[in-house]
Amino acid sequence: MDGFGSELACSLEGALQLVAKKMPAAVILDCRADGIPAPRLCTRLKQDKITRPAPVVALVAPQADDKHIALLQAGADVTFVRPLVPARLLAYLRKRVCSADRSGEYALAFDDIEMRPDSYRVRRRGQEIQLSSIEFHILRHLVDHRGQAFSREALIGVAWPTTIHVSLRTVDVHVSRMRKALRRIGCHALSRTIRSEGYSFGDEVGSCNALEPNGMPRPPN
Known part of the structure; x- marks a missing residue:
């Protein structure tokens, strides 16, 4: 049907x-x-x-x-x-x-990395990976708040529906998979583990801006 x-x-x-x-x-x-x-x-x-x-x-x-x-x-x-x-x-x-x-989907860009929210794809210099929706939400949250540390509980609130019970170990598994995927496109050591705090994204990552499909910045609403 x-x-x-x-x-x-x-x-x-x-x-x-x-x-x-x-x-x-x-x-x-x-x-x-x-x-x-x-x-x-x-x-x-x-x-x-x-x-x-x-x-x-x-x-x-x-x-x-x-x-x-x-x-x-x-x-x-x-x-x-x-x-x-x-x-x-x-x-x-x-x-x-x-x-x-879908054609013409918008993208989020930081430095030379491009993120496409509609298809959960990440690209850098022609190399592309596809993350699960959970991993993409984690990555986007860390990028949007680069330099800040987020506990596993906070990331659960960001990436999972409130109706699903998620263990802290599950968060570690997703972050590990996200890191491995990023390494495949040459992104090393951007995501950091902070003891007793959680995870963060390095300060060296540029700002996250919306792009039109042609690569030009999307004007603000």
Whole structure:
């Protein structure tokens, strides 16, 4: 009814082949004990340059903290806790599809780094990475308040919905993934860990300004 088709895979290799062939709007992992090993499948998808762009959505059981962290470490873009509200999943899929198809999206720039909020992409000197929505929100908050330290609790309030319980360890996993992604485009040591405080972004990063699609500054409202 919402315009999405679906295809099922019942084995790890079958899922990998299907994603490589179809390049779906998203890969939805049904994380059940008797199903495909979800973290292993997620790792394989994110390691392959062909299947890496496909967003990975994981459906996990309540209180499954170990599974949740394992999926984040494997590269899952977002997790939904059962019982699932279908409207939330459909809203996420619509947003990702519209992000991929939209032209003329605006960008945020600081120094030679460009951030695109609609598609959660970060680019530097022609090199591009794509962060999960959580990691993008963390990065943007740290950049907007560069030089300030934020506790893990504060970052939870910034990046996660208030209805979701998030452990402090989960914040560390997302920050670690964000740092690894930034290193891939040559950004080293911009994000700092401050003992007993939390995380911050270095003062050397320039201001964050809105850009038009042609790269010119967007005029203030």
